[in-house]
Structures are given as C-alpha cells and as structure tokens.
Amino acid sequence: MSGYLQFSGVTKSFGGVEVVAPSFNLDVARNEFVVFLGPSGCGKTTLMRMIGGLDQPSGGDILLEGQRVGAPDRRRGMVFQSYSSFPWLTVGQNVEFGMRYRDDLSEDEKLARRDHYLDLVGLYEFIHTYPNRVSGGMRQRVAIARTLAAGSDVLLMDEPFGALDAQRREKLQVELRAIQRRDAKTVVFVTHDVEEAVFLADRVIVFSKRPARLLAEIDVTSRLGADRPLELRDGAEFFALRNEILRLLRQAGGDEE
Amino acid sequence: MAEVAGRMAEAPATGEAPPTVRRRGGAGLWTFRRALPRRTETALALAGSLAVLLIWEGAARTGLTNPVFFPAPSTVLAALWRMLTQQNLLWHAGISTMRVWTAFAVAAVMAVPIGILMSSYRAFGAAVEPIIDFIRYLPVPALVPLSIIWFGVGESTKIYLLWLGTFFQLVLLVSDDMRRVPQEYFEIASTLGAKPAQALKDVAFRAMLPNLVDNLRITLGWCWTYLIIAEIVAADSGIGFVIWTARRYMKTPEVMAGVVVIGLIGLLTDQLLRALHRRAFRYL
Numbered sequence: 001m002s003g004y005l006q007f008s009g010v011t012k013s014f015g016g017v018e019v020v021a022p023s024f025n026l027d028v029a030r031n032e033f034v035v036f037l038g039p040s041g042c043g044k045t046t047l048m049r050m051i052g053g054l055d056q057p058s059g060g061d062i063l064l065e066g067q068r069v070g071a072p073d074r075r076r077g078m079v080f081q082s083y084s085s086f087p088w089l090t091v092g093q094n095v096e097f098g099m100r101y102r103d104d105l106s107e108d109e110k111l112a113r114r115d116h117y118l119d120l121v122g123l124y125e126f127i128h129t130y131p132n133r134v135s136g137g138m139r140q141r142v143a144i145a146r147t148l149a150a151g152s153d154v155l156l157m158d159e160p161f162g163a164l165d166a167q168r169r170e171k172l173q174v175e176l177r178a179i180q181r182r183d184a185k186t187v188v189f190v191t192h193d194v195e196e197a198v199f200l201a202d203r204v205i206v207f208s209k210r211p212a213r214l215l216a217e218i219d220v221t222s223r224l225g226a227d228r229p230l231e232l233r234d235g236a237e238f239f240a241l242r243n244e245i246l247r248l249l250r251q252a253g254g255d256e257e
Numbered sequence: 258m259a260e261v262a263g264r265m266a267e268a269p270a271t272g273e274a275p276p277t278v279r280r281r282g283g284a285g286l287w288t289f290r291r292a293l294p295r296r297t298e299t300a301l302a303l304a305g306s307l308a309v310l311l312i313w314e315g316a317a318r319t320g321l322t323n324p325v326f327f328p329a330p331s332t333v334l335a336a337l338w339r340m341l342t343q344q345n346l347l348w349h350a351g352i353s354t355m356r357v358w359t360a361f362a363v364a365a366v367m368a369v370p371i372g373i374l375m376s377s378y379r380a381f382g383a384a385v386e387p388i389i390d391f392i393r394y395l396p397v398p399a400l401v402p403l404s405i406i407w408f409g410v411g412e413s414t415k416i417y418l419l420w421l422g423t424f425f426q427l428v429l430l431v432s433d434d435m436r437r438v439p440q441e442y443f444e445i446a447s448t449l450g451a452k453p454a455q456a457l458k459d460v461a462f463r464a465m466l467p468n469l470v471d472n473l474r475i476t477l478g479w480c481w482t483y484l485i486i487a488e489i490v491a492a493d494s495g496i497g498f499v500i501w502t503a504r505r506y507m508k509t510p511e512v513m514a515g516v517v518v519i520g521l522i523g524l525l526t527d528q529l530l531r532a533l534h535r536r537a538f539r540y541l
Contacts (some may be wrong), residue, residue: 054444074450083441087540088463100459101450130540141446150449 004030004186004192005051005154009060012046019043021211023060033180033187035197038207038215045158047212048190052076052156064154074101077152081159084143085131092118092127094142097148117145120179137161137168144176148183155180157189161196170230173199177228194249198241199228206245208252215252218245269291284405312393328510336510346499351493352516353488356412357480360419364480365473368424372431377457382432393425397483401490410491415484422483423476430472467538481523 005028012019018045028034034240039167049055050062052071058125072097077098085094095118099110118124121141123134131139140160147155161169177200193197197204198220206215223237232238278468287294293301310330316322317329324332340346375382404421408414438461444458488497496515503511 012470024439051449052444054447072444072447076448078444078448080441083439084445086442086445086460086463088466088538097459098449101455124530146449153446156448 002067002096003027003063006063007046007047007060008052008063010047010057010062011059012043012050012055013058018211019046019127021213024214026205026214028186028188031184031186033177033179033189033200033202033208034063035201035204036188036190036205036207037194037197038192038212040192041250042207042210044190044207046193048156048158051154051188052078054078070120074150075152076156077147077150079140079143079147079155079157079160081162084160085139085146087131089131090127091123091129091131091134091138091142094131095145095149098146098148102116103152113149117149120148121145121175134217135168137164139170140164140172141175144179147215148179148185153186155187157187159191160189170197170233174228174230176200181226183227194242194245195233198238198245199233202226206248216245216248235249281392298466325507325509328513332510333513336508337514340511340514342498344499346496346514346518349494349496349499350522353484353497353519354522356415356419356487356495357477357484359425360416361477361480364420364427364476366422368427368431369469372428372433373434373435373457373462375428376435388431389425389428392421393429397422397484405491414491415487415495418487419480419483423480426479427472427476430476431469434468434472435461435466438464448455451461467534467541470530470534472538474527477526477530478523481519485519 002241007024007026010020011022024047030099036048038044046055051056051064053069053076064075072078085091088099089097092114095114096110099105099113102110105113117123118127121144123138123141123145126134126138134142143160144155148158161172164172173196176187179185189197189200202219202221204218204220207213208215208220218241220241223241224232224235286297303323314329314331317324317327317332328336338347371385375385400421404414404417408417442460442464443456446460447453451459466507484495485497485500488495489501492498496519500512500515503515
C-alpha cells in the first residue's frame with residue numbers, strides 16, 4: 001500500500017480523556033475513498049479533523065506524501081454537515097470563494113473553474129441564487145463544488161449528508177462517488193450510516209465506541225467493484241457487506257444509530 | 258421563483274398536484290398566532306395610535322385632567338408649531354442629533370475593533386472583560402459630576418457622557434456577535450487557504466455584520482437617553498435644554514412637544530436603519 005496519507009501511532013486526548021486508543025495507524029492510498037464508520041461521538045471526526053489540521057494529535061504523526069501535516073491549507077478541503085455554505089454569498093460566489101486565496105489563477109481561469117464545478121454538481125442555473133433559497137442538498141453540493149474549485153487533493157467530509165432526506169442522500173452519494181472517480185480525489189468521509197459507508201467506500205474503517213479503536217478494515221471495492229450505480233444497493237453482496245459490518249458493531253457493543 | 262425551480266430540479270417527477278389551500282370561513286382577526294396582511298397591520302397600528310390620542314384629547318377637553326399638567330394633544334401640537342417657527346426648535350434638534358451621532362460614531366469606531374479582538378484573542382478578552390463589565394453597570398448620571406470636573410461644561414462633557422453610556426455596552430455586544438460566528442466558518446476559510454486575518458475580514462466579519470448593524474441601531478437609541486441627561490445638566494442648546502427651560506416656566510405643552518420631537522427623531526432613525534438593514538442583507 002502506497003502511503004499517500006498516513007496515520008502513524010496517532011494518539012489524542014482532550015483534557016486527559018482518551019479519544020483514540022491506544023494508538024492509531026492507517027495508510028490511505030492516493031485517490032482512495034475511505035470511510036470512517038463508527039458510533040456517534042466515537043472519535044472518528046477528531047481523527048479526520050486532525051488530517052485537516054483543525055485538531056492536533058497528542059502524539060504520533062499524520063503524514064501527507066511523507067510530510068507531516070501542519071496548519072490547515074487548501075490541499076485538504078473540508079465539507080461540514082452544517083454551516084457548509086456562506087449565506088451572504090450567492091451560489092456562484094460561494095464556489096468562487098474557494099479560489100479567493102489562489103494567486104496562481106487569473107480572474108478568467110477562476111470564472112472558468114467556477115462554471116465548470118457548478119456544472120459538475122448540477123447547480124449552474126442557480127449561480128445567482130442565495131443559499132437560503134435552495135435546498136439543503138443543494139447547499140451541500142455548493143460546498144463540495146467550492147472545495148473542488150479550491151483544488152484540494154484530499155476531501156474531508158464530516159457527515160455531509162447527515163441532515164438530508166433519504167432520496168437526496170442517495171442521489172448525492174452517487175454524484176460524489178462519480179466526482180471522486182472522475183476528478184481523482186482522495187476522500188476521507190465520516191459517517192455513522194452503515195449503508196452510506198458501504199455504498200461510497202473503497203475501504204471502510206470500522207471504529208469501536210469511544211475511545212476510538214480500529215475494529216476492522218473492510219475492502220469494499222474488491223467485492224463490489226469501483227463503479228457504484230444506484231442499483232448496487234439492491235444486490236445481495238451489498239446486503240452481505242452491510243450485515244457483516246452491523247454484526248461487527250453489535251459485537252463490539254457500540255450502539256449503532 | 259428560484260425556490261420553486263429548485264424543488265422541481267431535485268424532486269423526482271411524481272406529478273404531484275400542489276396542495277389545495279383550504280380557507281375556513283370565519284377565521285378572522287382574532288385567530289390565535291395568525292399572521293395578518295401587511296396592510297391590515299398598518300391600519301391597526303394607525304387606529305391604535307389615533308385612539309390613544311382621541312381619548313387623551315377628550316380627557317383634556319372635558320376637564321377630566323388639569324391642562325396645566327396634562328394639556329390636550331392639540332395644545333401640544335400648537336406649542337410644537339410655535340417652537341418650530343419662533344424658537345429655533347429645528348436648530349436645537351439638529352444640535353442634539355449632531356451630539357448623538359458624534360458620540361455614537363466615536364463609540365462605534367472604538368467598540369467594533371475592540372469587541373472583535375476580545376472574542377478573537379481570548380487573552381485580551383479575559384483581561385478587559387471585568388473592567389468593562391464594571392463600568393457598564395455604573396449609572397451614567399452618577400458620573401456627571403466627575404465628567405464636569407474633567408471636561409468642564411462644554412461640548413466635550415456631553416460627548417463624553419454619551420460615549421460612556423454606549424461604548425461599554427456596545428463593546429460587549431460586538432464581542433458577543435463575533436463569538437456567535439460558527440466555528441465552521443473559520444474552519445472552512447482556513448481549509449481554503451485563508452490566514453486568520455483573512456478569515457476574520459472575509460468571513461467572520463461578514464457573518465456577524467447583520468447582528469452588528471442591529472446592535473448599533475439599538476445602541477443608538479440608548480444614546481438619546483443619555484443625551485437628555487447631558488443637556489439638562491450643562492447646556493445652552495439642544496432639545497434637552499429646550500425641555501428643561503420650558504419646565505422652569507411650567508410650559509407643559511412645550512415640555513411635551515420636546516419629548517414628542519425626540520420620539521419622532523428616534524422613530525425616523527430607527528425605521529431608516531431598519532430599511533437599510535433589509536436592503537443590505539437581502540439574503541437573510
């Protein structure tokens with residue numbers, strides 16, 4: 001496994017309380033879609049935030065292409081569940097904001113990129129609309145387009161579809177997986193939804209309840225393939241994987257929601 | 258429009274008919290928590306104010322109240338006209354407005370950056386909060402003698418008192434506005450490559466702006482309260498001075514007219530700032 005993104009002996013405690021136990025090791029390959037799955041509050045979000053530089057490990061290292069990650073920067077883009085888009089900017093301006101601190105692009109290039117990524121997430125017609133005028137699912141797409149436009153290599157997503165209804169969720173999952181494949185992005189995606197994890201991931205990392213302990217790594221792509229059409233969800237192998245993971249969580253005593 | 262289009266784009270085409278709106282007959286003005294049309298609300302507001310004025314007028318005319326203490330609205334109106342045409346009331350109102358805005362501007366220009374700093378750097382906030390909290394609770398009138406000792410009875414005393422009454426309140430409000438900006442906004446900005454100062458300027462300040470403008474509007478109102486105190490204590494101009502002089506000669510209609518003018522200026526400014534708020538923050 002190529003060590004594009006590496007956790008090496010990472011520990012984390014907040015005020016003396018362990019969040020990660022005992023120490024966490026993981027290698028993520030370039031362009032891999034990794035899902036952190038575990039019960040709510042288990043510490044998986046903290047692990048992801050440490051990749052972004054939003055939290056610091058108490059011990060160990062997180063390496064991106066062999067370099068220890070530092071303060072947040074544009075290479076590691078973040079999509080949150082809430083407050084994901086800026087309400088005072090239109091949809092188009094929100095996406096442009098992703099390139100605000102890029103001096104390497106000309107104004108024309110920025111506009112071209114904005115249009116490209118708006119189109120990619122299917123929001124071009126809402127370019128002049130304010131976020132409070134579009135649905136929650138569209139706001140999440142705005143955030144994804146903004147992070148892509150920024151040119152992040154690694155997308156960090158913290159339950160980005162958590163607040164959406166089931167239909168929108170499925171649609172966005174299909175879109176996200178397609179975008180990740182097309183644009184060749186490395187994604188670390190946090191969720192407590194088992195089906196979401198199986199559908200999206202190349203590899204699911206299953207965590208115990210807090211303090212987070214790695215319960216299992218499940219290679220999804222070797223069993224479901226890399227293409228993920230919606231129909232996959234009805235297949236026997238999908239259910240087998242889902243049940244396997246649910247059983248794992250149950251045995252570990254995590255109260256899965 | 259956009260909203261409708263948005264829903265069409267996202268929802269699967271199930272061919273759902275729009276839900277029919279059913280109006281139950283007889284649901285009128287007194288339905289609990291029911292929203293009213295704007296025009297009805299305006300009409301009710303006017304009717305309410307008019308009713309109070311009419312009752313007041315009637316009470317004064319029928320001799321129910323002593324006109325020396327409680328003159329009729331028509332008498333107050335006449336006094337207002339006399340003051341406007343013969344006693345330079347507009348000039349006094351202008352002086353007062355200038356004082357309020359000067360002190361307010363000074364307070365705001367100081368309070369906004371300091372308030373933002375207090376929330377951005379907790380060390381600074383922790384250091385200054387107790388002092389500000391202490392001064393905030395000092396009643397402004399109690400500080401009048403001290404400010405006269407310091408500044409005499411000139412213009413600076415008035416500005417100082419007004420500033421005193423607003424700055425310490427405002428700085429805490431601003432600090433609170435900044436504190437309430439979601440941490441996610443900072444984190445998004447930083448993962449898009451913003452340095453802390455850029456995140457502050459481009460994101461946090463924009464996020465807090467609607468609340469900030471609201472708080473400025475409210476604090477401006479307080480300024481008027483302290484203005485009257487300042488002008489009563491030491492002034493030879495301004496509406497406070499006019500009111501206080503009229504009181505000395507028991508010209509109750511003029512006292513009331515002065516109060517009405519303050520109310521009107523306040524109402525006008527408030528409505529103006531509200532309209533500005535609506536225009537500037539259409540996205541809310």
